[in-house]
Amino acid sequence: MDKQTEYVLRTVEERGIRFIRLWFTDVLGYLKSFAITPAELETAFDEGMQFDGSAIDGFSRVQEADMLAHPDPTTFQILPWRGDEAGVARMFCDLTTPDGEPFEGDPRSVLKRNLERAGDLGYTFFVGPEVEYFYFEDDGPEPKALDRGGYFDLTPLDVAQEYRRRTIMALENLGIPVESSHHEVSPSQHEIDLRYTDALTMADSLMTTRLAVKEVAMENGIHATFMPKPVEGVDGSGLHLHLSLFEGDTNAFHETGAEYGLSKVAQGFVAGLLHHGTAITALTNQWVNSYKRLVSGYDAPVWITWARNNQSSLVRIPTPKKGKPTSTRIEYRSPDPACNPYLAFSVILAAGLAGVEGNYELPDEIRSDVSGFSGEERAAAGISRIPGNLASALDAMESSELVAEALGEHLFEWFLRNKRNEWDRYQRHVSRYELVEYLPIL
Numbered sequence: 001m002d003k004q005t006e007y008v009l010r011t012v013e014e015r016g017i018r019f020i021r022l023w024f025t026d027v028l029g030y031l032k033s034f035a036i037t038p039a040e041l042e043t044a045f046d047e048g049m050q051f052d053g054s055a056i057d058g059f060s061r062v063q064e065a066d067m068l069a070h071p072d073p074t075t076f077q078i079l080p081w082r083g084d085e086a087g088v089a090r091m092f093c094d095l096t097t098p099d100g101e102p103f104e105g106d107p108r109s110v111l112k113r114n115l116e117r118a119g120d121l122g123y124t125f126f127v128g129p130e131v132e133y134f135y136f137e138d139d140g141p142e143p144k145a146l147d148r149g150g151y152f153d154l155t156p157l158d159v160a161q162e163y164r165r166r167t168i169m170a171l172e173n174l175g176i177p178v179e180s181s182h183h184e185v186s187p188s189q190h191e192i193d194l195r196y197t198d199a200l201t202m203a204d205s206l207m208t209t210r211l212a213v214k215e216v217a218m219e220n221g222i223h224a225t226f227m228p229k230p231v232e233g234v235d236g237s238g239l240h241l242h243l244s245l246f247e248g249d250t251n252a253f254h255e256t257g258a259e260y261g262l263s264k265v266a267q268g269f270v271a272g273l274l275h276h277g278t279a280i281t282a283l284t285n286q287w288v289n290s291y292k293r294l295v296s297g298y299d300a301p302v303w304i305t306w307a308r309n310n311q312s313s314l315v316r317i318p319t320p321k322k323g324k325p326t327s328t329r330i331e332y333r334s335p336d337p338a339c340n341p342y343l344a345f346s347v348i349l350a351a352g353l354a355g356v357e358g359n360y361e362l363p364d365e366i367r368s369d370v371s372g373f374s375g376e377e378r379a380a381a382g383i384s385r386i387p388g389n390l391a392s393a394l395d396a397m398e399s400s401e402l403v404a405e406a407l408g409e410h411l412f413e414w415f416l417r418n419k420r421n422e423w424d425r426y427q428r429h430v431s432r433y434e435l436v437e438y439l440p441i442l
Contacts, residue, residue, distance in 0.1 A: 004073040005045050008091075012038050015078065017087040022049060022069050023207070024093045025107050027414050028286070029340025031207055033090075034069075044071050048096060053105070067103060069093040075204055080173040081215045092204050104410035107342035111203055114346040114406055118353060123245040123252060125349050128179070128196030128329070131209060131337050132237035134230055135160045135188050139223040143230050145188035146222065164190055167216045174212065176205045185299065186234035196242060196329075199349065203341040210337070228285070228336035229292035236293030238300060239337040242318070243348070244329040245269065254328035260308060260317060261328055267362040270306055270315050270330055272355020273348065274363060277304045277314055277334070279400035280347040281386050282393035282419065283407075284335035288426045291389045293336060296371045301333045304384050305366040312369050314386065334386060343407065343415070350406035391423050 012020065019035045022044070026032055034051060036044060043049070048068030071091035078089045095106035102109040118125050137144040146160050161183075168178045177195040184191045192213075194205055210226055217224035229236035245252040245265060253266035262270075285294065293300050299311055306315035314334055320327040335344055354360070363382065370383055378384075387393035394416060397403050404412045 001045075002073070004076075008045075008073045008076045009041060011076070011078075012041060012089065015087055017078065017089050019088045020044075020071075021079075021088060021090040022071055022093050023090050024069060024095055025207060025340060025342065027105065027107065027340070027343075027411060027418060029107070029207075029338075029343070031211060035088075044069075045073065050098075053095075053103070066098050068096045068098060070096060077174045077208075080170045081212070081219065092207075104408045105414065107340055107346075107411070108200075108203070110407055110411055111200060111342040111346050113408075114349050115198075115200060118245070118349060121353065121357075122247050123353075124247075125199040125345070126196050126244045126246060127199045127202040127345060128194065128242035129202065129206060130191055130193045130238070130240040130242075131206070131226075132184055132189060132191045132239070133213060133224055133226045133337060134186070134237065135163060135190065135217060136223045136225065136230075139225070145231075147183075148187050160188070160190060163216055163220055163222070164192065166220075167192065167213050170212045170216060171209060174208055176208060184235070184237075186231065186236075189235070189237065196244075199345045203345055206337075206341040226337040228287065228290045228338055230289075232292075235298045236300060237337055238293070238333065239335040239339065241332045241335055241348070242329045243269075243332060243352070245352075251326045251328050253330065254320070254325040256325070261320060261325075262317065265356050266328070266330065268356035268358070268360055269352035270317075270355070271360035271362045272352045272358070273315055273330075273332060274304050274306060275355060275360055276347075276351035276400070276402055278384070278387060278393075278396040279403050280344075280351050280397070281334060282390070282397040283347045283403070283415075284332075284339055284344045285393065286339050286390075286415075286419065287336075288390050288422060290336050290338070291387070291393075294334065294386060294388075302385060303366075303370040303378070304386055305370055306363070307365050307367050310367055310369070312371065313366065343411070346406050347403055350402055354402055390419060390426075394419050394423065 017038060020041060021033045021035050023031060023033050036049060048070040051067055051069060053067035071093050075092040076089060078087060094109055095103040097103055115125060135146050164181045168181060171178055179193045179195045181192045213224045226237060253263055254261060255263035294302060296302050301312060301314040305313045307313040308317045316331040316333060318329060318331055332348060387396055398416055
């Protein structure tokens with residue numbers, strides 16, 4: 001028994017923990033959970049806990065129902081929002097088949113497999129996200145904002161700063177360091193920036209953050225949402241990802257004296273993201289609503305370009321801190337906070353590594369706002385648009401060998417099937433816009 005497992009068993013006993021929730025996600029990134037008692041904990045570590053995978057979307061067929069959840073002791077944390085109730089802790093799980101093989105439908109296992117491939121090349125993948133979301137009075141179909149604040153506004157306009165403060169305290173109690181937080185551009189929109197760490201830890205942290213934000217909101221009688229575009233006419237919520245590869249303690253993206261300070265590895269990674277950006281968009285922006293955010297006129301990327309100081313580009317190169325080469329990074333700006341982080345990180349990493357291994361050539365920097373270009377100017381510069389809707393994104397994904405390999409056959413097929421169904425339902429829906437626009441005149 002390793003030291004981390006011993007620590008969990010000892011802590012559960014000493015802190016009087018009554019229930020341990022075992023967490024995992026389905027193909028869409030919905031958090032799933034079942035609880036065990038301390039009496040079952042050693043068995044869970046030794047053998048895994050059995051559950052019915054056929055009941056969870058994107059997992060397995062009826063004839064492949066039995067799955068085992070193996071708790072990861074390094075993710076053990078006591079949940080801070082249980083108040084005076086009996087102690088409850090959680091651990092993320094890796095899922096296997098009964099014969100001990102990693103389950104192909106487990107998003108966390110998919111990410112681990114892609115990280116192992118990066119490790120074989122000598123790299124560790126680090127991620128630092130900016131997580132945007134909205135607070136509303138309730139979860140009704142007519143969103144009601146809590147404030148009229150704007151970017152970085154403080155009281156009295158930012159009435160929700162106390163909710164952010166409580167959320168940050170909860171996250172830090174869960175071992176998730178927060179770098180900063182502030183009011184975002186839109187009324188009742190907020191942002192929490194998590195301190196960068198390795199991609200697997202960050203994917204777990206993002207799942208925890210989404211739950212923590214919602215739990216704190218619910219405790220205060222309001223509703224929090226990570227829906228990409230809940231309000232028409234204002235900015236939507238993004239998940240800007242700051243990415244880097246490290247070789248040991250050395251930032252593989254930095255090279256002193258190189259143009260822009262970017263190493264050949266960094267330039268290849270950016271080129272890979274641009275080359276495969278269309279194919280991976282269905283994973284970074286997986287909902288019909290995601291594409292209401294990815295339109296011109298707001299702080300969201302539309303065109304597949306890169307730049308150092310252009311907020312409209314798909315990939316931005318932030319200025320590193322002076323004298324701190326470890327801060328060299330790239331920012332991937334299209335994802336939204338409602339994505340499945342395990343799958344999104346997997347395809348982002350696969351795209352970047354393809355550019356590194358294939359020595360992709362980095363296109364010219366586009367410093368201007370491409371939305372002002374004519375069609376001829378964009379064509380001459382070789383600039384293409386990211387998918388404009390979920391159907392186009394799925395078409396691009398389906399034709400991508402890179403995405404199929406990164407996800408594995410099981411998840412690749414389940415994701416496409418599920419999202420095709422979502423698009424079909426959306427296509428049949430008659431929206432309020434259509435009724436208001438057409439009913440009186442047609």
